[in-house]
Amino acid sequence: VKISEYEIDLEEAVKTINKKNFKRVLLQIPEGLKVHVSSFVDYIEKNTKAEVIISANPCFGACDIAYYELNELDVDFLIHIGHTSIPELGKQKNVMFLNARSELDVTKVLEKAIPLLKAKKIGIVSTAQHAHKLEQVKTILRNKGFETFIGKGDSRIKLEGQILGCDFSSARSISKEVEMFLFIGSGNFHPLGLQLSTDKKVIACDPYTHEVKSTEDLKEMVLRQRYGAIARAKSCRIFGILIGTKKGQQRIDLALTIKEKLSNAQKKSYLLALDYFSPSVLETFAVFDCFVSTACPRIAIDDYMQYKKPILTPVELDILLNYKKWEDYSFDEIS
Amino acid sequence: VKISEYEIDLEEAVKTINKKNFKRVLLQIPEGLKVHVSSFVDYIEKNTKAEVIISANPCFGACDIAYYELNELDVDFLIHIGHTSIPELGKQKNVMFLNARSELDVTKVLEKAIPLLKAKKIGIVSTAQHAHKLEQVKTILRNKGFETFIGKGDSRIKLEGQILGCDFSSARSISKEVEMFLFIGSGNFHPLGLQLSTDKKVIACDPYTHEVKSTEDLKEMVLRQRYGAIARAKSCRIFGILIGTKKGQQRIDLALTIKEKLSNAQKKSYLLALDYFSPSVLETFAVFDCFVSTACPRIAIDDYMQYKKPILTPVELDILLNYKKWEDYSFDEIS
Numbered sequence: 330v331k332i333s334e335y336e337i338d339l340e341e342a343v344k345t346i347n348k349k350n351f352k353r354v355l356l357q358i359p360e361g362l363k364v365h366v367s368s369f370v371d372y373i374e375k376n377t378k379a380e381v382i383i384s385a386n387p388c389f390g391a392c393d394i395a396y397y398e399l400n401e402l403d404v405d406f407l408i409h410i411g412h413t414s415i416p417e418l419g420k421q422k423n424v425m426f427l428n429a430r431s432e433l434d435v436t437k438v439l440e441k442a443i444p445l446l447k448a449k450k451i452g453i454v455s456t457a458q459h460a461h462k463l464e465q466v467k468t469i470l471r472n473k474g475f476e477t478f479i480g481k482g483d484s485r486i487k488l489e490g491q492i493l494g495c496d497f498s499s500a501r502s503i504s505k506e507v508e509m510f511l512f513i514g515s516g517n518f519h520p521l522g523l524q525l526s527t528d529k530k531v532i533a534c535d536p537y538t539h540e541v542k543s544t545e546d547l548k549e550m551v552l553r554q555r556y557g558a559i560a561r562a563k564s565c566r567i568f569g570i571l572i573g574t575k576k577g578q579q580r581i582d583l584a585l586t587i588k589e590k591l592s593n594a595q596k597k598s599y600l601l602a603l604d605y606f607s608p609s610v611l612e613t614f615a616v617f618d619c620f621v622s623t624a625c626p627r628i629a630i631d632d633y634m635q636y637k638k639p640i641l642t643p644v645e646l647d648i649l650l651n652y653k654k655w656e657d658y659s660f661d662e663i664s
Numbered sequence: 665v666k667i668s669e670y671e672i673d674l675e676e677a678v679k680t681i682n683k684k685n686f687k688r689v690l691l692q693i694p695e696g697l698k699v700h701v702s703s704f705v706d707y708i709e710k711n712t713k714a715e716v717i718i719s720a721n722p723c724f725g726a727c728d729i730a731y732y733e734l735n736e737l738d739v740d741f742l743i744h745i746g747h748t749s750i751p752e753l754g755k756q757k758n759v760m761f762l763n764a765r766s767e768l769d770v771t772k773v774l775e776k777a778i779p780l781l782k783a784k785k786i787g788i789v790s791t792a793q794h795a796h797k798l799e800q801v802k803t804i805l806r807n808k809g810f811e812t813f814i815g816k817g818d819s820r821i822k823l824e825g826q827i828l829g830c831d832f833s834s835a836r837s838i839s840k841e842v843e844m845f846l847f848i849g850s851g852n853f854h855p856l857g858l859q860l861s862t863d864k865k866v867i868a869c870d871p872y873t874h875e876v877k878s879t880e881d882l883k884e885m886v887l888r889q890r891y892g893a894i895a896r897a898k899s900c901r902i903f904g905i906l907i908g909t910k911k912g913q914q915r916i917d918l919a920l921t922i923k924e925k926l927s928n929a930q931k932k933s934y935l936l937a938l939d940y941f942s943p944s945v946l947e948t949f950a951v952f953d954c955f956v957s958t959a960c961p962r963i964a965i966d967d968y969m970q971y972k973k974p975i976l977t978p979v980e981l982d983i984l985l986n987y988k989k990w991e992d993y994s995f996d997e998i999s
Contacts (some may be wrong), residue, residue: 366949367934385945396732402909402937574737602720602737610722
């Protein structure tokens with residue numbers, strides 16, 4: 330089914346619902362597609378006899394699977410739209426992931442990017458939405474005389490050349506062979522993480538805005554912010570250690586290690602489990618001077634400006650406590 | 665243990681943790697007490713060997729029990745602070761509810777209220793925080809020549825004379841015998857619901873602010889707002905039906921009934937399951953013209969001004985669809 334510029338295999342979901350005679354279906358939709366929610370439901374209701382409940386909670390990734398609703402609302406089947414599954418979380422019973430494959434043309438923005446690719450060996454990466462376009466990108470680049478590389482990720486990664494905001498392993502798997510990376514997709518966070526994680530130059534191509542840019546300046550700005558956050562945290566005495574409770578974000582052992590490190594450094598700390606992070610939720614905890622987040626890495630970095638108190642990543646806490654040097658700064662990844 | 669003006673039986677929790685040798689404990693604290701979170705954790709850590717994780721998700725009532733975290737984070741024991749259990753949800757394994765009993769004096773504000781009690785037979789009600797003061801209130805009123813009544817609630821109510829924002833059964837159990845109600849507690853929502861649910865005059869005594877007031881004006885204002893919300897919803901074509909997923913808020917059957925009623929009235933509707941309600945979450949769903957909430961009644965009524973689109977209670981939808989007359993308006997209760 331085509332919804333907006335995305336091809337989504339709702340036919341497959343409908344087939345399963347009818348075959349297994351599912352009565353109640355839960356639908357998880359990422360934020361960007363929620364505006365089309367009625368198209369999804371109408372299609373399923375038209376082609377099956379199932380009753381559809383929309384999970385209205387914010388959903389940002391495949392790390393977030395609505396198991397609680399699945400159990401509590403007597404749901405037979407969960408359709409998770411817009412993300413590929415995270416293989417290491419295991420085969421999920423009665424959960425179907427349906428990627429939203431963007432049909433946007435990537436060739437025009439690619440043409441704009443080519444003059445910026447000042448190297449011969451190019452690693453190409455993308456997010457789930459555009460990963461099926463990487464073969465086309467590869468062919469075009471090869472015809473222009475580039476050598477191209479598409480990597481394979483670790484156990485959190487489903488598609489070739491795919492990266493997540495918390496996992497750049499598919500890029501790292503080829504980073505020794507390539508001179509720079511070409512990223513196909515939108516937003517700043519993925520190409521920034523790509524650069525910080527591989528330490529290679531990145532050209533980001535946005536098929537939505539047709540913007541092409543190097544992430545060099547962004548990297549400098551974010552590193553300055555992170556240095557500032559670590560510096561501000563130096564004088565903090567009471568730390569809140571954030572544990573994300575979403576299935577694919579849970580890093581409890583890491584949180585416990587951090588608590589011990591803080592304790593050894595004579596800093597008091599508390600463990601906070603949280604499903605959905607927002608500035609207003611953290612502001613309720615006035616007693617904490619700053620936070621360390623073991624949940625989604627975006628919270629600390631991408632939402633930096635929204636939070637009044639510093640939120641450090643585990644890597645940044647290691648720098649603060651002298652387990653690691655600033656020169657060895659690395660991006661927080663879940664794996 | 666005394667924390668701020670509240671007496672909370674953390675000793676009992678500590679006893680259980682030590683007796684059962686619990687290793688990991690989860691702490692749920694209502695919004696008003698989150699500022700004291702470190703006192704709770706410090707006390708438990710000092711008196712047990714358990715590791716304490718704070719549930720940082722917003723928590724507004726005993727309807728909201730952190731089962732998901734209990735399971736996902738391998739927690740042995742959940743301490744839910746500040747609310748009494750909801751008996752009809754059943755005895756919860758490894759969950760302890762610890763009421764926060766306010767030690768604030770109620771006698772002074774009661775003296776201010778007495779001249780406003782222009783009747784002989786008075787029903788006295790309160791929230792969990794002050795319910796233990798009702799005997800004292802009763803004695804004082806009796807000494808002044810009043811006849812006093814304290815009701816018993818239904819299966820959602822733990823204490824005598826206690827009301828919840830979604831359950832006024834303890835007041836209704838005595839409303840035929842009394843001429844007016846005296847409410848001990850803070851905020852507008854409980855006394856408003858009390859008046860709408862019993863159709864008796866209510867004098868509200870706030871032991872925090874020492875404010876004493878009749879809810880008559882508030883009732884008129886809120887009823888005007890509700891009439892306005894129903895009127896605005898008349899022209900709406902696409903309805904979102906909200907289902908609260910918190911344990912004590914789930915009313916799926918009611919949501920399904922509402923869907924059918926809307927369908928019979930040629931209105932399109934969709935079922936939305938949601939844990940935590942906020943204006944920004946509902947604004948994502950641009951396609952819906954208005955909402956009907958089967959979750960916590962406060963969302964529709966108390967937070968009226970925050971939402972751009974009308975949110976109706978199930979009772980109000982019945983008025984909209986002519987199942988009920990405006991004259992028979994009643995407050996939404998979960999039971």
